[in-house]
Amino acid sequence: MGKPFDEFRRGRVVKCNEYNLCERVDIQPETSYDGLNDNSYQLEEMRMTLLYSKPGEQMVVDEITWSPGVKRRLEDMGFIKGTPVRVIRSDGFGAIVVEIKGSKLLLGRGMAQKIKVKQAA
Amino acid sequence: MKELVLAGNPNAGKTTLFNELTGARQSVGNWPGVTVEKKQGKFTYQDENWVVTDLPGTYSLSPYSMEEKIAGAYIVEQRPEVVVNIIDASNLERNLYLTLQLLELQQPTVIAMNMMDIVDRWKIELDIKKLATKLGVPIVPISASRSEGLEELRSAIAEVSKKPSLGMGNPVTFSEDIEATIAKLMKEYQLDEKESRSRWQAIRVIEEDLDVCASLGVEKLHLYDHERTEMTHLRYRYIHDLIDRVMKRPERFESMTEKADKILMHPWFGLPIFGFFMYMVFTMTFTFGGWLAGPVESLFGWVSVSVDAILTQLGVAEWMISLLTDGVISGVGGVLVFLPNIAFLFLALSVLEDSGYMARVAFLMDRFMRKIGLSGKAFIPLLMGFGCSVPAVMATRSLESDRDRKAAMMMIPFMSCGARMPIYLLFASVFFPGKEALVTFFLYFLGVLVAVLMGTIFKDTLFKGSGDPFIMEMPTYHIPTMKTVGRSVWEKVEDYIVRAGTVLLAASVVLWGLLNFNMQGMTEMVNSFGAQLGHMIAPIFAPMGFGNWESSLSLVTGIMAKEAIVSNIAIIFGMGEAAGEAALNGNMSGMLTGIQQAFPLAAAFSFLIFSLLYTPCLATLTVIKRETNSWKWMFFSAGYTFAVAWVYAVIGYGLAMKFSVLVSAAVLAFGTMGMIAFRTRDKRRKEEVEWEQL
Incomplete structure (x- = not known):
């Protein structure tokens, strides 16, 4: 791929x-x-999803298009509308690394695909 | 006796603090009904006895996973004297989220602020007093890994337990809308406003905790989705404001962890470095483990001989002596010989885990594991399978979803464990002299290929659909403490001795009975139940070229423990134990003729393939039963590996009858690779849609 x-x-x-x-x-x-x-x-x-955001670019979380259960899980981890998020590592295959709420998280591609983001104002 | 519960995020240093507080006075069990580990410990402070319960490490108390549900419910139902919330000061924003939810429970709370050393190193100014005033609970700065601040923490705990109002805290006041909803819910379900848990129950209804909903008789769900999101939002905003007031951060700079990750997670060097670490782990496991395995083996040999001598002198019946020495001691000894290996493997892995490196491994391997429907986290247990399947199955605990754990458990037995090595060496030296290394490598490789193939098949059949929503924190690197590593190794060793030991003891006795008795009583092995059983099942093995009762029986007994196959072949083929022992030590000459007579070349080839792939040993099956908590999966694992092995061995035998062994081996390996390629290729488009669909 x-x-x-x-x-x-x-x-x-x-x-x-x-x-x-x-x-x-x-x-x-x-x-x-x-x-x-x-x-x-x-x-x-x-x-405009995390999966396709360029590494290093400051984005903000816009919307999570996922089942309520996983959405809640992501919200608990800090993925709330308006929260600044930055992709640190995205190789085009495998998991991506993002920085949010002052800590670094590994996200599977499926997860990252469902988190919509916007350019930070 | 007073009770204290310990709550905190994963990676916040909870286990270290738990060990520091309680020392060796611990007990490990499971939370009722689930396979989540429950740890309790004790300590005494100022003549008061305390029980410490370690709650599962969670990021929140939202009823999302088993762990989170347990944590919240336990505090509310048990009402411990004090809740200790351990916080990673270097990761305050995320950690405080759990703190706010804990404060909503309205139980006396003390905060242990861990990793203050990192905060100092990063030159972050943190006003702990101000934070304590804002939150309304005592905060004690500690360093769990250096045992600093524990005395202060204990005294704060004692103080709060005497005067609970000190630790009640100021829970977040939500927006007007939400407060109105909470009030409405409290009224609707007639919750007593004075009762401290009422507000929490109302919040739980909004958060859709199914247990609370059921206890209150809530029928309609999904009414408060909007409010729930809003509440999370408000909590995080509260934290944000709070941090702005109590913390001053310097300009962004590159931390040690970020520098290390530049190398350890490098796009090109990351994998080779990981490969090197793994090579070190296995070298260490087998070298150090090997040093200790020798003495353990001699010890059991000595015990066996002494018991024999003493009992003979005492005039104990011969069958009894045989039961104790050949059955019990050799059976249990056979398992305990691997204990040093297992201990070292776990030592190495727990160092890698505690240091924070495992999260990086999950990242590096995710791209490959995704092809077989698993996330990067599942790689570690599979890798451990090369050492021994038992700890590998136990290591699947680190995977979150049941599906991923089971899929990994079903693949692990194909990773050729150390105990199968003697079989390869024996047969290779008899039939393929000079090519032992090549034969062994081929078998290991074939095992991996079959595991991957099974992974691609399971992905679309048994374990369909989405796996773990893969989200994992990448912790700051730490140097693991001796105490924590030591405890975690000891726990696993203890577990291995107790659980695997008891079952194996029983199984050893049964096997001994089979091989030494028939309807008439004690007898020679040739006439025993075992031999009869061997005759009965021999037809199953006939298509593989070795349909005699001796090899059938030795394979069946190999289920006891794979390394036993070699010595069993020696015993069952009547070559005497001495030859078997010699063979294990590398001297095969005693067994050459017997085996060469019993096996044609093609049959030897299929025998090797079969012993590589067939049913995992009893110890592994027992652990699978315990970890899945289901007999069904245990029997499935035993059965399907047998079927796979049978198919491969029969094809291998057929090929080897027509062509040379080298050609047959190549056909098997490339055929499997072709099937893997076909399956992954076929699914590629579908898979892309799938993960986007997840």
Whole structure:
């Protein structure tokens, strides 16, 4: 599996419905950034998760799109809307390392995928 | 007797403090109904006796996992005199979250502020007095690893126990909305406002603690999802404001831990360094363990001979002597010989664990483990399987979800343990002289391949779906203390002796009975129940080329302990124990002819494969039973490994009959690799969707 960013460039994203059932959607690279294509919105959206955040960039937690149980667990660990979070290590495979609330956490890719983030203001 | 409970985050130094407070006066058990460890200890201070209960290390009291539920419920139900909350001062923000939840319980609390030395080193100014005033509880700075501040902590505990109001604290007042909801809930379920636990119960209803909900008769769930998030938010905001007032941080600088991680978690060097550590661990385990194993073995030999001599002199019946020496002493001795190895393995691993390195290993291995549906954490137990499956199965405790633990436990037996080595050496030297190392390497490699293949299969069948939501704190590196490491090694050694020892004792006696009796009474082995059993089951082994009762029986007895196969072959094939002993010590000449007669080359090849893969030893099965708390999984583990071994051995035999052994070995290895590639390739797209779906 290539690096996530490469996958974006190739335009392969996963689209999930409200029941968390997902399918892979192919986006044409030429049309993905024009702002008109419906898929491009999703592309941007996908980028805004912890998994695809660039290491070193200061982000804030926006939303956790996960089951209530895991969401609560993450909230207890400090992943609350508006909390500053920074990816320290992301190799494109395996777990990522983030810094939040003054300590470093290892996050599996599945976890990181479900934490939406925003650029820090 | 007064009771004190110890609560705190993982990695906050809780175990070290527990050991410092109680010394050797400890007992380990399980919390009722679950496999979470419960530790209790005692100490005396100013003529008062205290019981210390170590709660599981948790980040919060939200009823999310077993540990958190236990921690909260225990304090509320048991109402200990004092709750001691140990806090890692270098990680204040996260640690205070649990503190706030503890204060909500409205029990007398004392805070032990650990790792003040790190705070000093980082030049962080922390106003402990101000923090204590704000929180409303006494705070005692300690250094658990250097035994500093313990006297002050004990005196604070004693003081609070005499005057509970000192430690009641100021729990967070939530926003108006939430306070209104709490009040509404207290009214709705007729909770007495004066009762200290009422407010907590109302909060628990919002947090959806199913036990509390059930006891109050709450029917509708998911009513307060919004409030719950808001409460977490408010607690963290409170902490944030608090820290702003009591703590002054210098400019960001690179700590020792960050410097170390630059090397230890390096994208290229991280793995080789880890490989080197592991090489050291195993060298140490086998070298030091080996030094001690010799004396232990001689000790049991000596005991056996002396018991024999004494009992003969006393005129005890021969069968009784045989039972004690051949059955009990050799059975128990066979297990205890591995004790030094196990102790050293655990010593090394507990140093790695306590230092904080294991979290880094989990990171380094996650990318590979994900392919077989496990997280990086599961790598350690699998690796330990090369030493001995028993501690490896015990080490799966570090995995959170039941699914991951079971998946790892089912894979561990394929990692070729040290006890299987003598079989390889014996057969290799007889049939493949000069190629012993190659044969042994092939078998180890095949074992790993089969384990991985099984992992990829289990991932889509038995252990479908999401595993552990993988989230793990990366602790600051620490130098582990002797006391903590020593205690944790001792606990495991004790466990091994007691549990595995008792079952093995019983099993040894049964085997001895099988091999020495038939319906008419005591008899030669050839006519024993064992031989009859061997004849009965021999057809199962016939397709692998060794359908005689002797090898069938030695494999069955190998389930007792794998290393016993070699000596059993010697005994059962009637070559005498001396030849078996000699073979174990590397002198195979006594056994050459007998084995060469009994096995054609192809059958020897399949025998090796079968003994590599088949049913794990009794000690392992016992531990699997205990750790899964289910007979079903124990029998499954015994059965499916047998089936896998049978299939591989039969294919191996068939191949070896037609082609050379080298070709057959290559076909088996590459065939397995091909299947792994096929399974992982096939699933790659699906898996990507899966983890995103998690």
